Amino acid sequence: MGTKKSAQIFKKAVKIIPGGVNSPVRAFKAVGGGPLFISKAKGSKIYDADGNEYIDYIGSWGPMILGHAHPKVTAALKKALDKGTSYGAPTELEVILAELTLKAFPSMDMVRFASSGTEATMSAIRLARAYTKRDGIIKFEGCYHGHGDSLLVKAGSGMATLGVPDSPGVPADLAKHTFTATYNDLDSVKAVFEKAPEAVACIIVEGAPGNMGVVLPKEGFMEGLKGLCKKYGALLIMDEVMSGFRLCYGGAQKVYNIDPDLTCLGKVIGGGLPVGAFGGKKAIMEMISPSGPVYQAGTLSGNPIAMTAGIETLKLLQGKGLYDKLFKSTETLCGGIAEIAKRRGVPAQTAVAGSMFTVFFSERPVTNWPDAKACDTARFGRYFTKMLKNGIYLPPSQFEAVFVGLAHSKDDIAKTLEAADKSFKGI
């Protein structure tokens, strides 16, 4: 049916919204052409303004693990809407979601809700700085933790996609407190601590990086980070905004058996509505206002509609055998694509973390940002475009994760592999 309507809307959008989008990675900049403007979504399918149907593997960048417009989530939201949308006062719903969160993440004694992953990581950094009375933070090249000033240094996701890993507008006096290390390279972390043993407040690391594409931690890497934090009196912040509920119901920290001081959450915990969260040990969290001096606030934090979506989503995610089904679909899809790439003679590497995966167009495995950066992004662009033409809606960047959900059927997976076979031909 073509994408004329999307093009018309995009033409208007670029005049009044920077780049025509409200989040850069949506702009298709890395893959060419204009973005599709979406009109609706249901289950595993998404529909653009021209009525074209696609199998959706963005899933709103992670939240839609149950699939779009899940009937039970939608029904709960419809009921909640009749009670009003926001009170600016506490509700029992926040306590219910907090209890579900602490049960899923036993490393956390307390949790504070916000409205985005960015707010969660930004607040966790401020808290770590206050608790340790230090200013420095260590992050990893290629990891993305939202657009908080201190974290826009050598970041992944949309910044890597657009080739601007460091953003202008971040004061040098602030950026100088952000030290970057190489993911999977403990020596690069040790070097920072040895140079400034008293300066580092925290290490912030993605539970399972998805923002340079999916990269898996090497054996002992996460334990090594925890050990270095202990040795130098810094806090370990695990940013599970993407990995939480995606690697398993308890996130990467459960899979890798790590006990972080602070955890950040987002995406799935809001079931598609704006929810971020940060939490951790009581002695640290009690420093957060109003129980302590570290200020953190938000008009819509703990919003009752968003809480409702989160509660329903987490309750449904505890269904028996759901994660086995999710991981099986992910393995079948990713394994099938790897086999097609091999058969078609296209150099590609795959990495799977729970229900997310990436196909890297690279001759060698990707274990860090330098490896990811060396990928053939032009070939990725051709792959993306051909898959889209074949009705498969992938994240429009080599440096993102593909998200598999419970609504992806065996038929969806088969169709996706068929499309991949056609798309790999001659790319």
Ligand code: KE4
């Ligand atoms: P938000 O502020 O976008 O809710 O969360 C920021 C964030 C924090 N930490 C991790 C590990 C994240 O992956 C994110 C956001 N992820 C990107 C996708 N890679 C969001 C998509 C976008 O920026 O539009």
